[in-house]
Amino acid sequence: MTTQDDIKKGLAGVVADTTAISKVNPDSNSLLYRGYPVQELAANCSFEEVALLLWTGELPEAADLKEFSEFEAAHRELSPELKAVIDALPTDCHPMDVCRTAVSVLGAQDPASEEDSQEANLTKSKKLFAAMPAVVAYDQRRRRGEEIIPPRADLDYCDNFLYMTFGEVPAPEVKKAFQVSMVLYAEHSFNCSTFTARTIASSLSDLHSAITGAIGALKGPLHGGANEAVMETFDEMGIRKDESEQEAEKRAKEWMDDALAQKKKVMGFGHRVYKNGDSRVPTMQDALTDMIKYFGREEMLGLYNGLAKSMDEAKGIKPNLDYPAGPTYHLMGFDTQTFTPLFVAARMTGWTAHVMEQLADNSLIRPLSDYDGPEERHVEK
Ligand code: ACO
Numbered sequence: 001m002t003t004q005d006d007i008k009k010g011l012a013g014v015v016a017d018t019t020a021i022s023k024v025n026p027d028s029n030s031l032l033y034r035g036y037p038v039q040e041l042a043a044n045c046s047f048e049e050v051a052l053l054l055w056t057g058e059l060p061e062a063a064d065l066k067e068f069s070e071f072e073a074a075h076r077e078l079s080p081e082l083k084a085v086i087d088a089l090p091t092d093c094h095p096m097d098v099c100r101t102a103v104s105v106l107g108a109q110d111p112a113s114e115e116d117s118q119e120a121n122l123t124k125s126k127k128l129f130a131a132m133p134a135v136v137a138y139d140q141r142r143r144r145g146e147e148i149i150p151p152r153a154d155l156d157y158c159d160n161f162l163y164m165t166f167g168e169v170p171a172p173e174v175k176k177a178f179q180v181s182m183v184l185y186a187e188h189s190f191n192c193s194t195f196t197a198r199t200i201a202s203s204l205s206d207l208h209s210a211i212t213g214a215i216g217a218l219k220g221p222l223h224g225g226a227n228e229a230v231m232e233t234f235d236e237m238g239i240r241k242d243e244s245e246q247e248a249e250k251r252a253k254e255w256m257d258d259a260l261a262q263k264k265k266v267m268g269f270g271h272r273v274y275k276n277g278d279s280r281v282p283t284m285q286d287a288l289t290d291m292i293k294y295f296g297r298e299e300m301l302g303l304y305n306g307l308a309k310s311m312d313e314a315k316g317i318k319p320n321l322d323y324p325a326g327p328t329y330h331l332m333g334f335d336t337q338t339f340t341p342l343f344v345a346a347r348m349t350g351w352t353a354h355v356m357e358q359l360a361d362n363s364l365i366r367p368l369s370d371y372d373g374p375e376e377r378h379v380e381k
Contacts, residue, residue, distance in 0.1 A: 002370040012272065012372025016195070020173070021054060021353050022187045024273055031279040033187055035056070039283050040283070047182040047346075048072065048157050051129055054353040055122060068126065069156065076151035076160065078102075078138060079109060083148075083355070091143045093342045096219040100212055102135040103128065114206060118356055124207050125352035132345040137164035140168070140338045160180065161345070165183050166333055168284035173294045174332055177287040181325055184280040185343050187350030192219040193224065193327055194354050196345075201355040202365040213353045215344055220269055224347075227339040229267030230326030234303055235336075245302035252306025268323035269311050277318040284324040291331040300327055 010016045023032040029059050031038045036052050041050050045059065052060040060068065078086075082105050089098055101180055106128065107113050113118045134151060141148055149164050158179045162170040170178070188194070197214035201207070218224035237255045240248070257264055292301050304327060311317050329339045 003214065007370055010272075011195075011367075016190060017198075017358075017363075018327025019189060019354070020057070021357060022189050022349065024279070026274050026276070029274060029277050029279045031188070038184060038280060040181040042283050044157065045183065046158075047179050047186070049182050050186055051349040054349045055125060055197045055356070072130040072157060073127055073151075073153040073160075076125050076153075077136050078134050081109065082106065082135075083138065086138060094219070094334075095139050095143075095337050096215060098139045098226075099344045100215040100219075101131070101133060102131075103208055103212050104170070104268040106131055107206060107212070110208065113208060116206070116359065118360065120205050121352070121356050121359065124346070124381070125356070128208075128211065128352065129348050130135075132341075132348055133161035133164060135362070136338060136345055137161065140165055140335055141342070145336070162332075165224060167348035170332075171294070173261045173290060175290050176189065177328055178332065180283060180287045181328060181342070182346040184284055184321060185346035186323070187347070187353070191223065192220075194349045194351055196350045197281040198354050198358040199365045201358045202362055204359075204362070207352065207355050211348070211351055214347075218343060219340060222320070222342040224320070224340045226267040226320070227326040227329070227343060228336050230323055231330050231336040231339065232309070233266060233329070235325060237303060239335045240299060241297070243299040245298040248299040248304075249306035249309075254308035256307045256358050257276060257314065260311070266307070266311065268326065269308075269317045269319055270322045271318075272321070273316070278320040281319050281324060282322055282329065286365070288328045289322040289330075290326050295331050297331060300331065303327075314333065317376045 005292050021034065023030075023035075025031070031042060033050065034057050035054070037058075045053075049059055049065060052058075052064065052068055059180040062073075075119070079177040082102060084103060088096055089101065102168055110124060110127065112124060115121075138148055149167050151164055155169065158175050159169055162175065162178060163167075163337050169268075190198070193214040197210040200213045215331065220228045233255075237252060256266065288304065291303065292298060303322070308319050308323070311319075325343075326336075326339055329342060330336065
């Protein structure tokens, strides 16, 4: 008989499979991608190098990186058909709906969509990696009524992403912070969206279907949608550009005390696995601080520290990656609703690596449930 102890609600604490892609260690607050600490990768590697590391298991040699970069640059353009599908979507739908739809269309358009060899899946992964920045940039610009900017093959992934979104090659400081965020968001073992992708792949469905499902899972505010929700909190408090850091911090503390008194869940805090702090936060916090200095927006630091200090003092709950990422993207000029699509572009690497790993040693994912509905009964007519 199933006891209450046998039921692992939310699969909390359940080890569902092995993975060689990343190791999350909550005791040491560390995160390794294929053995490398994520902080070292963020400091020393391009996002393209990290993508290849996640897919292949090794950091690339120069020739392999060059070959991939050329492939990526050649696959950035969206087809006229995909642009027409995006254009047909309302400009007030959520950008995550656009990402989900775009990946579905890219799957339908890919002649190798039904091929399931590891080689075919790696190529599909690289194409999705290349196309996502164009989807995200296209959508933000069409919403703003701005002219669409085609990709530039002479720019690397991050420079081109920001160029297509804002029409300018970013300053090196901005590019660096953006690249750090992409690397930190790239992979995090069996989180909700990655497990969704693996579950879909486990039925031997195709890679694009798995990624479409993962995007749906990421959209929720308990997962990727939290980076957007963090900014909504900042907006609710009110961002006052003329406010001093100290005044902003005081106001943020009061806001948090009030929110906690009302038993509100504040997005950007807490984590299912890390209970003493998310390993990615210090690196992302440094990137945020750099952006605050670069844009001269010290009041944002006050709001950021005020909320975090008050939450820590009241409940001992630490920020997760979404907390510093949200305001960083805001300072760069992204619309709040575009934040989670940026997470999609980054996590495309981890998701696709997991789909390939799942398929390399597949077992259909199908847990049991304990029935607690009505006893057997019969139709009376
Ligand atoms: N704000 C206020 N209280 C919180 C928060 C929060 N953000 N997170 C946890 N708590 C409290 C809960 O209210 C609960 O308190 P209680 O025991 O008094 O009822 C306790 O801490 C445990 O919380 P759970 O939700 O049960 O913890 P769980 O491990 O299931 O949840 C989760 C983790 C879903 C991330 C949770 O912390 C949360 O909802 N956070 C906000 C959403 C968020 O930021 N998500 C991003 C995750 S990271 C990422 O996707 C990159």
